[in-house]
Amino acid sequence: MRSRQLLRIGFFGAGRVGQGLAIALGEAGHAVVAVGSRSRSSAEALAARVPGCVVADSPQSLVNACDLLFLTVPDDAIATAAASLPWRRGVLAVHTSGAAELAVLDAARQAGADVGAFHPLVMFSDPQVAARALAGSTVAVETSSTGVAATLESIARDIGANPIAVPAGARAAYHASAHYAAGFLCVLLNEAEEIWRRAGIGGPGDASRALLPLARGALDAVARDGPAAAMQGAIARGDIGTVKKHLQALCALDPSMASLYRPIAIRAVDIALGSGRIDANRADELRSLLAKA
Ligand SMILES: NC(=O)c1ccc[n+]([C@@H]2O[C@H](COP(=O)([O-])OP(=O)(O)OC[C@H]3O[C@@H](n4cnc5c(N)ncnc54)[C@H](OP(=O)(O)O)[C@@H]3O)[C@@H](O)[C@H]2O)c1
Structure with missing residues (x-):
């Protein structure tokens, strides 16, 4: 050559x-x-x-x-x-x-x-x-x-x-990882916007105007602190009552939305436990709530 x-x-x-x-x-x-x-x-x-x-x-x-x-x-x-x-x-x-x-x-x-x-x-x-x-x-x-x-x-x-x-x-595993960082991120944002649409929140363009700055802020926090420390929300706080309300609301909109929420939330429980933001008892309570179909 x-x-x-x-x-x-x-x-x-x-x-x-x-x-x-x-x-x-x-x-x-x-x-x-x-x-x-x-x-x-x-x-x-x-x-x-x-x-x-x-x-x-x-x-x-x-x-x-x-x-x-x-x-x-x-x-x-x-x-x-x-x-x-x-x-x-x-x-x-x-x-x-x-x-x-x-x-x-x-x-x-x-x-x-x-x-x-x-x-x-x-x-x-x-x-x-x-x-x-x-x-x-x-x-x-x-x-x-x-x-x-x-x-x-x-x-x-x-x-x-x-x-x-x-x-x-290792290429297939590497490629699967890239899907989480890009393609699946798009899937999650699409889901977030779809929830607004089904719940009748705002008008055309409002969901993306509201959610994109939130997503960018999360990415900035990940760049600064890493994903575990950057993760905020009900699961990071161990708020079981709020997670229960999320599941009820999503089930009412479309049971498949609750089905997508459950495994992602279970991963969030693992991260919250691993980074010491919730204890093992709270993690078990959240997991059993999230595992119920
Ligand atoms: N898209 C991404 O974001 C991305 C990122 C990184 C890597 N890749 C990888 O890059 C590669 C190309 O992806 P791409 O997104 O550029 O695909 P693409 O936009 O679909 O373009 C593929 C090109 O290959 C030509 N082609 C399709 N079938 C063919 C065949 N049987 N024989 C000869 N030429 C054929 C097409 O032909 P004509 O236009 O001439 O019909 C087209 O120009 C893939 O291996 C993909 O995994 C993609």
Whole structure:
């Protein structure tokens, strides 16, 4: 493989991650030279955003043009994409999935390519926004060799990200953790807004106007004090009567809302007990209240 500074970078898959990462790498001074995708229009959209990047005419010309090819296709398509490309010795094939292990690139490895994984802990929606969000983010790197690791870690630093190694076999757990920090946070906020809607509180936009500052304040407190100390509310105080009222109110709105509340609240009891904010007796009372269907 060429020295890192001279790496020619390509993308197979021109969706949200392909576009966001290509923009960030281009802005960091990397040579993003070629792109291919399932549909030509997606590839053209990526190429239009990154100076010097062209749409490859064929899989062969894409692989020939690159020293490092990011496979930015959906997780379920990575192995098929890897098997469909005409790899050559010395080229580096890298997927950007959080959950997939390196084995998903076995076809590329068997054809002589080096392999790696490069998963930015960023929510990619608008490519320009995501490209900016990469600065200050963490990128989980896994590779087939220490030389490849150094290359990918260095690329992560070039876009302002902090590289971190995820041990082999731990990617799915790591990815589940990321869901709690981002996707499931959205689920919880959606639930919070839905409670306002079902209970007839406020008008359009009021719930998010009220709840988002609350959520931001919680995130600030977590950043300052850690999640256990930051956690406030009825369970942290051991207020059993209030928790009982929550359950009754949610059951009246929709029993499934109470069903979601119960296991989350039981985790909150564990945290409150572990951080010494409630004692073991209060924790047992709360757990038995929350366990009742
Ligand atoms: N979205 C996120 O927030 C995020 C964050 C970190 C990592 N990731 C990972 O990054 C990877 C890409 O995710 P994404 O969100 O960018 O997906 P995406 O927006 O759905 O884009 C996927 C791209 O791959 C192309 N594609 C789909 N199926 C294909 C196939 N069978 N063969 C070739 N190309 C195919 C699509 O093609 P056309 O447009 O050409 O039809 C599209 O351009 C995934 O491994 C994902 O887990 C995602």
